[in-house]
Amino acid sequence: MNLTDPSVIRRLLGREDFHLKKSLGQNFLIDETVCPRMAELACAPETGVLEIGPGIGVLTAELAKRAKKVVAVELDTHLRPILSETLAPYKNASVVFGDVLKLDLARLLSESFSDCASITICANLPYYITSPVLMRLLESHLPIASITVMVQKEAAERLCAPVGSRSAGAITVAVSYYCKPKICFEVDRTSFMPPPNVDSAVIHLELLPSAPVELEDEAFFFRFVQACFAHRRKTLCNSVSSALGLDKQALAFALQSLGLPLTVRAEALSLDQLAALSNRFKRD
Numbered sequence: 001m002n003l004t005d006p007s008v009i010r011r012l013l014g015r016e017d018f019h020l021k022k023s024l025g026q027n028f029l030i031d032e033t034v035c036p037r038m039a040e041l042a043c044a045p046e047t048g049v050l051e052i053g054p055g056i057g058v059l060t061a062e063l064a065k066r067a068k069k070v071v072a073v074e075l076d077t078h079l080r081p082i083l084s085e086t087l088a089p090y091k092n093a094s095v096v097f098g099d100v101l102k103l104d105l106a107r108l109l110s111e112s113f114s115d116c117a118s119i120t121i122c123a124n125l126p127y128y129i130t131s132p133v134l135m136r137l138l139e140s141h142l143p144i145a146s147i148t149v150m151v152q153k154e155a156a157e158r159l160c161a162p163v164g165s166r167s168a169g170a171i172t173v174a175v176s177y178y179c180k181p182k183i184c185f186e187v188d189r190t191s192f193m194p195p196p197n198v199d200s201a202v203i204h205l206e207l208l209p210s211a212p213v214e215l216e217d218e219a220f221f222f223r224f225v226q227a228c229f230a231h232r233r234k235t236l237c238n239s240v241s242s243a244l245g246l247d248k249q250a251l252a253f254a255l256q257s258l259g260l261p262l263t264v265r266a267e268a269l270s271l272d273q274l275a276a277l278s279n280r281f282k283r284d
């Protein structure tokens with residue numbers, strides 16, 4: 001069954017009286033070249049793959065052909081009969097129905113993939129939850145080797161931007177702290193049914209074996225970084241003091257001691273400088 005053929009998708013959905021839900025980001029891939037490329041990035045024969053949002057199983061099938069095992073988490077239980085049919089040929093693929101933002105992922109991974117040599121994550125992410133999903137995957141310290149995801153093109157550029165560049169945001173800092181990021185290829189909006197209003201890109205995040213900077217308190221670092229980028233038009237000093245209630249003079253002194261001007265904005269700081277500042281305030 002060709003799951004990227006629009007007439008096949010319409011037949012499968014129509015038979016179950018399934019209506020696509022914009023609110024769940026249900027744009028299904030109809031470009032047959034995309035899923036094999038994503039699966040090649042995410043799989044090795046001994047890998048266990050966690051997929052988020054299988055839809056009708058188009059990516060799941062390509063993952064199952066290349067990995068040892070695939071577990072897909074889908075929120076919409078109305079897709080159950082369709083997935084039972086489309087994934088029937090793949091005995092190494094299963095679906096867990098639930099919200100990826102609420103499930104105990106550490107437990108799911110340890111229960112599902114104890115016999116796999118490594119674990120990766122692969123998804124055509126529902127765009128309305130791109131940042132919360134990625135932050136959850138990264139901050140949970142899951143035992144994963146990589147994350148290969150399709151996201152909105154602008155989000156891909158931000159996620160993979162160098163820290164210290166104009167495109168950087170709080171999520172860029174998180175990605176650089178945990179991973180080596182790379183934009184792999186772009187996907188046009190016409191590759192989906194229905195087409196979304198934006199183009200997409202597939203990114204590959206390779207998890208780093210150890211943190212690139214030393215932090216006194218990781219949770220505080222991420223709160224501090226959120227505060228730095230909270231008001232992009234404000235200086236870092238004003239943004240952090242209003243968001244965290246830190247003393248402006250102490251912030252000015254800390255910036256000065258790093259050789260940074262008082263007017264500096266968050267986007268100009270390197271990962272080392274952000275870590276040094278946050279460590280400084282954690283100690284005080």
Ligand code: SAM
Pocket residue numbers: 024025026027028029052053054055056057058059073074075076098099100101124125126127129
């Ligand atoms: N993988 C399919 C494809 O590429 O055609 C579908 C991708 S579609 C962009 C996103 C999928 O994520 C949908 O199947 C949607 O129901 C599911 N989804 C949305 N929110 C979710 C959540 N919080 N947890 C798990 N799955 C979710």
